[in-house]
Amino acid sequence: MGLRERKKEKTRxxxxxxxxxxxxxxxxxxxxVEQIAGAVEISPRTFFRYFTNKDHLAMWFHDHGEEIMLETLAERPADEPPFTALxxxxxxxxxxxxxSTPDDASRFLKLRKLLDGNPHLVGKSVARGARTERRLAExxxxxxxxxxxxxQLTHLIVAFAMSTMRVGFECPRRDGTMEEIQRRMAESIELAERCLRPGWDLRH
Structure with a gap:
């Protein structure tokens, strides 16, 4: 990452x-937005160079996760079973x-707290997740x-994979630490692979 990119990431x-x-x-x-910009000592115009609005900022983890998944899929062998690739x-x-760094973990946990306290943001999160599923389906x-x-099978493959992620992140929620989230997500992936017979996703 060059100096300019590091500066942009620091501002973001x-x-x-x-x-x-x-x-x-x-x-x-x-x-x-004006209050947020003021706290960072930037103009609202600069804020909008990084985020389209407050909702975009609150949904940043969707953008990040989607980018990782799409990049990974692009690198997987073309003949690999689709569910395995996912x-x-x-x-x-x-x-x-x-x-994650301690700062990354803190941001993620704060976002979870924010969503817990704002049900309307949960709805926006679900809608944003649906867009990710559509891109993955493509x-x-x-x-x-x-x-x-x-x-339909394509959408079921993606839905099963994304359900695995949702269960890993959310069910059951106990102490809410990053360590717990990591453990649950790993367990969820292993459970999904054990529960689905190899080759189920290859039929047309």
Missing amino acids: LAIMDAALELFLEQGYESTT MHALRAVLTDVQS VIAARRGVDPDED
């Missing part, structure tokens, strides 16, 4: 940190979580040589 993280503190301190709806993509997300359909608008 500073915006996120300031926003999360304000969201949790005074409420999501009560926090304005499990490798989930493991790449898990590896990223495991390599990739899996291309690997299988089928039309994503016509092939």
Whole structure:
């Protein structure tokens, strides 16, 4: 990463940190873009170079996870069974979580707290996750040589994989630490692979 990229990343993280503190301190709806920008000593225009709005900032983990999964799928062998490829993509997300810095972990846990306290953001999170599933379905359909608008199996493959991730992140929630999340996600991936017979995803 060059100097310019490092500076941009530093600014992006500073915006996120300031926003999360304000969201949790005074409420999501009560926090304005102007307040976030002011806390980082940037202009609102600069804020919008990094995030389109507050919701975009609150959903950043979707963007990050989607990028990791798509990059991983692009690197997997073309003849690999699609569900297997998706499990490798989930493991790449898990590896990223495991390599999180303390600051990364703190941001993630603050975002979970933010969503817990704002049900309308949960709905936005579900909608954002649905967009990720659609993009993944397009990739899996291309690997299988089928039309994503016509092939139900493709969408089931993606839905099963993403359900594995959701269960890993959310069920059952106990102490809410990053260590617990990592452990549950690893267990969820292993359970999914054990429960589904190899080759189930190869039928047309």
